[in-house]
Amino acid sequence: MTQETIDWPYYQSDLSQTGFTLLPSFLSSEECRELANLFDEPNLYRKSIVMQNHGYGSGEYKYFSYPLPSVVDTLRHELFTQLSPIANNWNEKLGINLRYPTDLDEWLSTCHAAGQTRPTPLILKYGPGDWNALHQDMYGVLYFPFQAVLFLSQPGQDYTGGEFVMLEQRPRMQSKATVLLPEQGQVLLFTTKYRPAQGTRGYYRVAMRHGVSEVRTGTRVNAGLIFHDAA
Numbered sequence: 001m002t003q004e005t006i007d008w009p010y011y012q013s014d015l016s017q018t019g020f021t022l023l024p025s026f027l028s029s030e031e032c033r034e035l036a037n038l039f040d041e042p043n044l045y046r047k048s049i050v051m052q053n054h055g056y057g058s059g060e061y062k063y064f065s066y067p068l069p070s071v072v073d074t075l076r077h078e079l080f081t082q083l084s085p086i087a088n089n090w091n092e093k094l095g096i097n098l099r100y101p102t103d104l105d106e107w108l109s110t111c112h113a114a115g116q117t118r119p120t121p122l123i124l125k126y127g128p129g130d131w132n133a134l135h136q137d138m139y140g141v142l143y144f145p146f147q148a149v150l151f152l153s154q155p156g157q158d159y160t161g162g163e164f165v166m167l168e169q170r171p172r173m174q175s176k177a178t179v180l181l182p183e184q185g186q187v188l189l190f191t192t193k194y195r196p197a198q199g200t201r202g203y204y205r206v207a208m209r210h211g212v213s214e215v216r217t218g219t220r221v222n223a224g225l226i227f228h229d230a231a
């Protein structure tokens with residue numbers, strides 16, 4: 001995994017302006033395969049969810065327990081450090097008083113002290129006919145405004161369908177959808193709850209939801225990094 005080559009100022013500014021940014025592929029196909037294979041390891045998870053049982057769509061996902069697998073933990077820390085200045089800038093624009101530290105452990109201590117102690121990084125697996133309803137990943141009062149999805153399968157090769165969908169709900173206007181089909185190894189950074197949009201009188205909040213369209217053929221495995229822990 002080589003993140004050093006990422007042009008962070010570019011991706012930070014892209015994320016800040018649009019509410020999402022797709023990083024170039026920096027997980028090798030071997031790292032992707034290894035991570036995807038963890039789905040079937042029985043002892044790594046605190047909870048497993050069958051999505052159709054909850055009205056969340058169709059498919060299965062599992063929340064990792066602490067300690068997280070090292071690749072997940074490292075990436076969660078490194079990405080948080082790059083994201084926290086943008087999160088602070090957004091809170092300033094939106095008039096939210098909370099400021100985030102640059103160190104993930106410090107932020108997680110705040111979550112834990114508030115009773116949000118359970119790890120939220122997850123791994124998701126979809127087969128033909130599976131999909132993920134548009135949602136926001138909120139797990140308590142405290143939240144971090146960005147999250148990451150690691151694309152572990154190759155579209156066209158491992159699966160068809162299964163596009164990543166984002167929906168922006170603009171106040172008093174119709175919604176805008178963005179559909180992405182990232183390559184295996186790419187990491188998508190996107191807005192968890194809402195992003196600031198420039199209006200004539202300052203900034204206003206645009207709510208964002210994300211989900212996955214129906215997988216037509218094959219198997220699609222992704223991992224998600226959420227930076228707040230769960231109550």
Ligand SMILES: O=C(O)CCC(=O)C(=O)O
Pocket residue numbers: 124132137148149164210211212222223224225
């Ligand atoms: O499978 C996907 O790409 C969506 C994952 C997701 O909803 C998440 O990581 O929060």
Ligand SMILES: [Fe+2]
Pocket residue numbers: 135136137210224
């Ligand atoms: Fe999600």
